[in-house]
Amino acid sequence: MGPLQIKDLLLQAPESQSVTLKGWVRTKRESKNAIFIALNDGSTINNIQAVAQPGQFSPELLLTVTTGSCLKITGRLVESMGAGQNVEVQIEDLHVYGTADVDTYPLQPKKHSLEFLREIAHLRPRTNTFSAILRVRHTLAFAINKYFHDKGFFYLHTPIITASDAEGAGEMFRVTTLDLDKPPRTDEGKINYKEDFFGREANLTVSGQLEGELGAMALSKIYTFGPTFRAENSNTTRHLAEFWMIEPEMAFFELQDNMDLAEDFVKTVITYALENCKDDLNFLQNRLAEEDKNKPQNERSLPLLEKLRFVVDNPFERLTYTEAIEILLQSKPHKEKKFQFPVGWGIDLSSEHERYLVEKHFKKPVILTNYPREIKSFYMKLDDDGKTVRAMDVLFPGIGEIIGGSQREDNYEKLLERVNEVGIDPETIWWYLETRKFGTAPHSGFGLGFERLVLFVTGMTNIRDVIPFPRYPKSAEF
C-alpha cells in the first residue's frame, strides 16, 4: 500500500530498475547539462536526487517544480556520479501534484529561526530539523512501549478528566459544559456543579500516578503514557501547559528496584534511539554544533552523540539527599557565596544546586534519594527515621530532573496521617486509600516527562520545539 518510501529506495541496488517516488521538492538546481531535483518524503532526513535532461520537460512544467511543491516521479534507479549519494533517479515521467508559490510559501531554502518556525507549526515538520525531531520522538515513544512490553508491564490508560486534585501538583484546567455566561447556581448563589456534565467539579489530570497504583495493585506492573496538564502561567523554555508523561508503577518494587528500573529504562530507550536514528541524530548533532559556534567556549555543549553515549555507558551516581547537601556545603561556589540560594538540610534543591552536582561534581547523571518528607508528596513512603521519604530524583546534565519517583507509602495509617497533614479530604480519594486496606504491598513508581527526554536526546533547547503543536499561555493555535 502506498508508494515506496525514499528511505527504502536509497538502500536499493541501482540496476536501472523502474521506480516511482512521491515527495516534496527540497531544492531544484539547473545546470547546462541537467536539472537536479532533491526530493524528500519525510521517511528519512536524506533526499533522493532525481535528474532530468534539459529540454525533456516544458519550461512551463519546470517552473512549477519549486521548493515545497509535491511531485510524482517515475524513472530508473541508477548509480549516482555525484557526491553524497549512492543512487539517483533518471526521470522518465514527472507529475506535479501540488505547487508551492515561491512568493508566498514560507519555507524557502534558507535558514529560518526557530521562533519563526513556531509560528508556522503546521509547516515546520517539512524542515530538516523538525522532521528529524519528530522521527526521533516517534522512535523514543516506540522504544518506551517496547521496553515496558518486553518487561511484562501493561499499558494502562488512566483518565484524563479527573475529579480528584490529590496530587496537588499545581494549577489545574477546569473541564466543564456549563454556560460560563449564565452558570446554574445553588440556593446559596454558588456555582452548581451538580448540573455540570460529571455532576461535580472536574479538571484535566496532572498525573496518572494514583490511578496507576490501582492498576499495579492488581496487575503488578503497569505504565501510563498519556497527556498531562499544568495551568501554570510560566513562559519558559522548560514548561508546557500540555505534555506527555510516562508513569510506571510496580507492586513489589522497593526503592532500590525503582532506581534500577529507572536507570535501565532510560539507558535502554536512549540506546534504541542511538541505534535507530543515526542519520537524524547526526544531523541534530551538526545543528547543535552550528548553533554553539555563536556561544562562548565555556557555554558550548558536548557533541550530541558523545553526550548520549556518555549517559548510556556510565552508571548513574546514587546518593542520598543528605549526602548531596554535605557535598554542596563543602563546595567552592557555596564557600565563595556564588550560589544564589542558601544551602542547608531541608531546602528544596534549586536548579543551580542540581547542576553543580551533575555537571561539576559528578559529571554524570545522578540519582538523589531519601529527601526530607516536608518537601515531597504525601504518597511517598516514610523512612524509618520519620524524617525522610523514599523519594528518588534522576538528574540529567543540562535538563535537571528528568525522572521523579518514590517507593509509595503502603501503610494505611501512615498514609492517612499524611493525607490529613497536607489537607486532602480523605473522602475524595477513598479508592486510593482502600488499596492500602485490602492486600497492600510494597510498591514503587516514577514519572518521566516525555518532552524532557526528547529535549535531551535531540539536543534542542526549547521544549516548544520537541512537541508538534505546543500549548502555553496565550497559545493554542493549530
Added chain:
Amino acid sequence: MGPLQIKDLLLQAPESQSVTLKGWVRTKRESKNAIFIALNDGSTINNIQAVAQPGQFSPELLLTVTTGSCLKITGRLVESMGAGQNVEVQIEDLHVYGTADVDTYPLQPKKHSLEFLREIAHLRPRTNTFSAILRVRHTLAFAINKYFHDKGFFYLHTPIITASDAEGAGEMFRVTTLDLDKPPRTDEGKINYKEDFFGREANLTVSGQLEGELGAMALSKIYTFGPTFRAENSNTTRHLAEFWMIEPEMAFFELQDNMDLAEDFVKTVITYALENCKDDLNFLQNRLAEEDKNKPQNERSLPLLEKLRFVVDNPFERLTYTEAIEILLQSKPHKEKKFQFPVGWGIDLSSEHERYLVEKHFKKPVILTNYPREIKSFYMKLDDDGKTVRAMDVLFPGIGEIIGGSQREDNYEKLLERVNEVGIDPETIWWYLETRKFGTAPHSGFGLGFERLVLFVTGMTNIRDVIPFPRYPKSAEF
C-alpha cells in the same frame, strides 16, 4: 528487578528449585492433608497453587491468608499432582504483606455483577474478567504501535486542548482557568476569553485528524493514538465522554489504498491478540458463553474465538453506499416494512440497516464507500459525479462502525467551498487550508475507536467495561 512473574514461573520445569513469588490470594482451601492457596499476580489469568502442610504455620497467621490478601511465598517448585496445573509450590516460608478483611473486602470469591464492579473500578482489575480485559487491551495497544512502526508510520502526538471546532463532531468540553463565579467580561458584557489561559476559547479535542493531516503532508505516514472527548449526554453501552482513538493519515494514499490499509491493520492487530492472549481470550470466550446461556438461542453470539478468526480469515466485502441502498431496498425486512427507519438514497444508514448488511446479507465485515456528500464531513474528497465523497466506513458484526475514514479533499478551491458551505470560518483553520495551497497531494486517513476494538475482541457488551476508569454523564469517579 522485581519478583519473578507467575506467568513465567508456570512455564518453568519443576526441579524442586527454590522460588519466591508474590501476589494476591484468589482462594484458600484447607483439607485434612494440606492447605491450598491459589495465588495470582496479574501477569496471567492463571493462578499458581501453593501448598502448605497442616500445622506448618500458626492458625493466627493462616487466618490472615484470605481472598485478596497479599503474600510473599518462598518454596520449592514441584510437579503438581492436582488437575489443571503442571507445577505447584511447596511452601517453606510465608509472609503476609497485607490482609483483606473478609467482612469488608468487596471481592469475595463469588459472582459479582458487572454493574457492581463498575462501582469499584479501583478493585475490579483484581478480578479474572477485568484483568483479562486489561491484558487484552494492552496487547492490542502494543500491536497497534508495532503495526504502524513496522510499516514506516510515525506516531504523532496531536494536541488535546484545541481552539478549533472544525471537525464539528458534536458537543465539546470547555477548558478554562477563568473563575466561573466571576468571569472577566468585555465592555459589552460578554465573557472575556482574552483573559483565559490561552487567550481564546479552548476545548478538548474530538479528533486529531486535522493536525494529523499536517503531519502526513510532511512525513508521509503518521498515526495518532490518544484520548478524544465528546460532551454528549448519552447514557448508552456504546458511548464514553473520554475514549482513545487511533487515526492514521497517509500522503499519496487514495481510497483503495485506504481500504487496503484499514483491512490489513485491523486483521493484523486481531491476529496479534489471538496469538498472544490465548489464555485470556479462552477465559473471555467461556465468560461470554456462560452469559449467553440466559439468552434465547437466536440472540446468542458466535463463540468468541470463532468470531475473531472469521474476521481475520475472510476478505471484507467492499461495496458503495449506492449498492448498499439497492440491497436494502430489495431486502425482506424493507419489503415487509420491518425496518424502523425508511430506506432510500440519501439517508444516513441507521444501525438496523448496517446490521442487516453485515449480519444477515453478507455475514462478514463490510466496507461501504462513496457516501452522499450531504451526510459526510467537509474534508472528504468529492467524487467526480459531484454527488458522493470518497468516504469509507468499516462495519463489524455486533459493533457497527468500527472504522470511519476517507480520502481527503486535496483541492484548495473545492475544500474552501465545502468549508464555507458547512459554515466554518476559514480563518479558524487557515493552517489546514494552507496544506492544500502548498505542495498538496492526494491523501487519506481513517479513525478507529480503540474501545470499540477492545469491545469486539473481548466479547464484552458495555463499553464502560473495556476502559479502566470510564467517564460518562454524572460519573468521573476514581
